[in-house]
Amino acid sequence: xxxxxxxxxxxxxxxxxxxxxxxxxxxxxxxxxxxxxxxxxxxxxxxxxxxxxxxxxxxxxxxxxxxxxxxxxxxxxxxxxxxxxxxxxxxxxxxxxxxxxxxxxxxxxxxxxxxxxxxxxxxxxxxxxxxxxxxxxxxxxxxxxxxxxxxxxxxxxxxxxxxxxxxxx
Amino acid sequence: xxxxxxxxxxxxxxxxxxxxxxxxxxxxxxxxxxxxxxxxxxxxxxxxxxxxxxxxxxxxxxxxxxxxxxxxxxxxx
Numbered sequence: 318x319x320x321x322x323x324x325x326x327x328x329x330x331x332x333x334x335x336x337x338x339x340x341x342x343x344x345x346x347x348x349x350x351x352x353x354x355x356x357x358x359x360x361x362x363x364x365x366x367x368x369x370x371x372x373x374x375x376x377x378x379x380x381x382x383x384x385x386x387x388x389x390x391x392x393x394x395x396x397x398x399x400x401x402x403x404x405x406x407x408x409x410x411x412x413x414x415x416x417x418x419x420x421x422x423x424x425x426x427x428x429x430x431x432x433x434x435x436x437x438x439x440x441x442x443x444x445x446x447x448x449x450x451x452x453x454x455x456x457x458x459x460x461x462x463x464x465x466x467x468x469x470x471x472x473x474x475x476x477x478x479x480x481x482x483x484x485x486x
Numbered sequence: 487x488x489x490x491x492x493x494x495x496x497x498x499x500x501x502x503x504x505x506x507x508x509x510x511x512x513x514x515x516x517x518x519x520x521x522x523x524x525x526x527x528x529x530x531x532x533x534x535x536x537x538x539x540x541x542x543x544x545x546x547x548x549x550x551x552x553x554x555x556x557x558x559x560x561x562x563x
Binding site (some may be wrong): 320342456 | 524526528531533542559
């Protein structure tokens with residue numbers, strides 16, 4: 318994973334991405350027991366670009382110049398398939414902006430804060446995301462005030478209250 | 487053993503308090519183990535993730551479902 322993080326840091330150093338934060342199952346694994354996952358999801362904030370569409374071309378060109386060629390929807394770095402996902406809504410943007418630096422060996426990695434991770438899982442809403450959200454809620458230390466604020470700000474509070482039982486709340 | 491309880495289908499079954507005590511102990515043990523796993527360093531957790539992937543691949547192979555390749559960590563995680 319250190320190699321994957323080194324690649325992300327290099328992309329940021331080159332200005333290809335502005336910021337990043339690890340999300341998904343790998344992020345959950347920082348906070349709770351290890352969870353079965355196959356990709357390292359990384360939310361990235363790209364620099365502003367011209368044109369109507371967001372292009373990942375500069376990102377993939379840079380990765381290729383570093384020797385990392387895309388395989389389907391990801392690149393493999395340090396043996397881990399890494400999927401780079403442009404921050405796709407306000408919640409994810411805010412999650413990247415409020416990411417925490419967590420230790421990885423003698424370095425650090427930017428990881429989505431646990432309260433945002435739960436909110437993103439809940440917003441994504443697939444059965445596996447809801448199951449993971451319940452697991453994180455049951456095992457991790459959660460700032461309940463912050464989680465409540467995030468859910469409220471992103472229009473998720475009502476849905477959350479409807480599904481409290483499933484979430485084990 | 488005392489009284490009656492209902493199984494998930496709503497059918498009445500005799501309640502065995504000894505069994506309840508045993509199940510409570512098992513649940514507590516599981517909770518302790520999860521807490522222990524959650525507290526491991528991330529490097530160790532990632533190694534466990536790979537073990538989970540290997541296990542899932544073996545099960546998939548055995549049941550004829552498509553298997554996904556486990557990570558091949560090539561550094562110190």
